[in-house]
Amino acid sequence: MTAVLERDDPSAPTPTTTDTRRLRVRLRGYARRLHPVGLATALLFFTWSMSPSLLPRVWYLQGVATGISVALGYGLGCAGAWLVRSCGVTPRWSARTRRIGWWLLGVAAAVLVPVFLVLGAVWQNHIRDLVSVEQTNEANVLLVFAIAVAVWFVLLAAARGIRSGTRRVSAFVGRFVPRPAANVTGLVIAVVLGVLLVNGALYNGLVAFANWTFSGADHDTAPGVVAPTAPERSGSPASAQAWDTLGKEGRTFVGMGPDAAAITAVTGRPAIEPIRVYAGREAADTVAGVADEVVAELDRTHAWERKVLAVNTTTGRGWVNQDVASSLEYLEGGDTAIASMQYSFLPSPLAFIADRETPQVAGRALFNAVFARWIDLPTDSRPKLVVFGESLGSYGGQNAFAGYQDMATRVDGGLWVGTPNFTPQWQEVTADRDPGSSEIRPVVDAGRSVRFAADPVDLDLGTEWGPRRIVYWQHASDPIVWWSPSLLLNEPDWLTEPRGRDVDPDMRWLPLVTFWQVTLDMVFSADVPAGHGHAYGPEAAQMWAQILPTDGWTRADTERVQAALTDTGE
Structure with a gap:
């Protein structure tokens, strides 16, 4: 009875009141x-x-x-x-x-x-x-x-x-x-x-575990992407690289892009079928072995006979910027061969944080494997050799070179997109900029071989640009380019x-x-x-038009290519 009366007494503390007071x-x-x-x-x-x-x-x-x-x-x-x-x-x-x-x-x-x-x-x-x-x-x-x-x-x-x-x-x-x-x-x-x-060892173990985990998710295919039938593509019936071994991003790379008819429709010029070769991480036990498989695909497709041979280092799981790849093919009438490969199963954001060694190993392995074959070709008949890569691909691809001067000596052109701040070659060329030029748009040696641009108009420095042209394409608002622990x-x-x-x-x-x-x-x-x-798109056509100038090619031609890239959403 007493307990009942105490609970009925308005002045008696309720459980809710007690909990509130305790809090x-x-x-x-x-x-x-x-x-x-x-x-x-x-x-x-x-x-x-x-x-x-x-x-x-x-x-x-x-x-x-x-x-x-x-x-x-x-x-x-x-x-x-x-x-x-x-x-x-x-x-x-x-x-x-x-x-x-x-x-x-x-x-x-x-x-x-x-x-x-x-x-x-x-x-x-x-x-x-x-x-x-x-x-x-x-x-x-x-x-x-x-x-x-x-x-x-x-x-x-x-x-x-x-x-x-x-x-x-x-x-x-x-x-x-x-x-x-x-x-x-x-x-x-x-x-x-x-x-x-x-x-330590725990870190390395976690990276290995993450690679193994994400490898299981690499067997999907992006919507709308189908296996190619043209022999000029890896993953086709004529290729030694099976479609299901290329990885999701590899399948997207070889399954998309313009064919000869599409290039002719946009440029109004005769075109041939572009070559795109690719090998997935499953192609070999080592990254160097995967690079050798890519070279074998170049041999199979007679890529050494093309006008332009491009070596691309991918990001993360093997992604290639379609705008950068396709614009090169449009500008060169399909007379191109693009070689690329997958080196990791980690998504790009995770690879950016956890694994910066593998992109460097891959970039060096792929370029050296291609360069070793290319340098032995007759100088008057071998294709122009160009390189490109975006983000981690830019970071890894530049590792094949001792610096920007070595780069300008060994290749005919290059397009490095959204380069991470921790890239040694980028740091070197930025630090060596001419007095008075800015960090967001450095001028190096008056722009004779290397130029920086946030917008295509930035490439016009009013000075002579040599035949070997390297472009660093970087937006002033790109945090990938400007992030650094020194901040x-x-x-x-x-x-x-x-x-x-x-x-x-x-x-x-x-x-x-x-x-x-x-x-x-x-x-x-x-x-x-x-x-x-960090969004780099159809303006790639204007970049390539400056890097590889072609007789008879006009500004209107570039604008048509850029419009085609925008319409297709590549």
């Missing part, structure tokens, strides 16, 4: 553990994180970028306060002063957070206008804030967990050695474990120079923050219209 107590306890200096620095990083970057970000990626930035700011603030205490400076603030400080911090947050959420949305829509992307609802800022807070708490909990684990290791070791030595031991163990996770602590030249035409002029370098902004820009870097970000 409040826990939140207050958690809040008291937060350092005010860390929070103040986190607030500063929050405002920075909303600033414009290279490309527009969807609301959830903006939330992740902001959450990471806030966590970094909080960590730096706490580290700074710890450093001050370690130097023997321990301020003794009165209770009243602390209350005032907390109130000021709270007021600053109440003002700055909503203001910069709205400003961030405005800046993002401005970037969308620059890259011709539809604007989004600015109300998403509330979701941005929620995700940012969640990411911050997760990272904070992870950092505290690592700290707690390190302290436990130190306490255990402290039973046997002096305390200072125990602390150092705990830190060393934590660092060693981190290194093993990134570069963490160093301002790059491309952010001290006038911005590119599709980059917000208000973009500024911010320590730590810009690195994570550009990192997340890469996630959807190709999901923008061609001409921006």
Whole structure:
């Protein structure tokens, strides 16, 4: 009876009320553990994180970028306060002063957070206008804030967990050695474990496992792609490379592209059937073995008798940019042979992060295998030798050369598209740019053999261009080109120079923050219209027309090819 009366008493606490009070107590306890200096620095990083970057970000990626930035700011603030205490400076603030400080911090947050959420949305829509992307609802800022807070708490909990684990290791070791030595031991163990996770056997095992896992998904065929019947294509009945061994991207490469009739219809000139040869990763046990299979396909198709022979290094699972490949075939009337191969089962984003060695091995193996056969041909009858590749393909393909001067000596032309910033040859040629030229569009040796372009008109430097022409095609808004770990602590030249035409002029370098902004820009870097970000399309026709000029070919011819590529959506 007493229990019943107590439950009926309005003043008696209900289970819901008790749970709410417990939650409040826990939140207050958690809040008291937060350092005010860390929070103040986190607030500063929050405002920075909303600033414009290279490309527009969807609301959830903006939330992740902001959450990471806030966590970094909080960590730096706490580290700074710890450093001050370690130097023997321990301020003794009165209770009243602390209350005032907390109130000021709270007021600053109440003002700055909503203001910069709205400003961030405005800046993002401005970037969308620059890259011709539809604007989004600015109300998403509330979701941005929620995700940012969640990411911050997760990272904070992870950092505290690592700290707690390190302290436990130190306490255990402290039973046997002096305390200072125990602390150092705990830190060393934590660092060693981190290194093993990134570069050790576990890392290599995970890469191998990922390759094996994605190999099972490589047997699909893209919609609308069918096996070729022309003998000039790998995967045809005449080819030694079976259709089902080429991989999904390999089947797309040989199953698409213009035939002789399509080329004639667009250019109005007689054409022959273009050659496209390809070997999948399953063709041999080693990457070098796959390259040998490609050369055997070149032999079978009599590719050495064509006017132009192109060597392409693919990305990830073997993708080839159809616009770049097809435009070359249109411009040369089909009198071409394009050689390519698959070297990995990893999707490009994963390969970009996890495996940068295999693209280099593949690029070197394929080019050297082709070059060894090509160099023995009579000089007056062998085809022009050109190279091309995009993203990881550009990175891997350039590894066949000691540098840009070696490249300009050994090939007749090259088109490197969206080259990653960590490519050694790109770094060399960019660093060697002529004084006064910019990083986003370097001029090297007055453009005699190598030129950079975001737009085809950039290739016109008003100076003599030699017969061997190498083009680096890179958009000012392409995060693949500009992402680098050095962004963490160093301002790059491309952010001290006038911005590119599709980059917000208000973009500024911010320590730590810009690195994570550009990192997340890469996630959807190709999901923008061609001409921006990492989307390189029909303008490839204008690039090839400059690299391999042909007598009688006109600007109108190039425009027809570009229109055909746009219509077919290649």
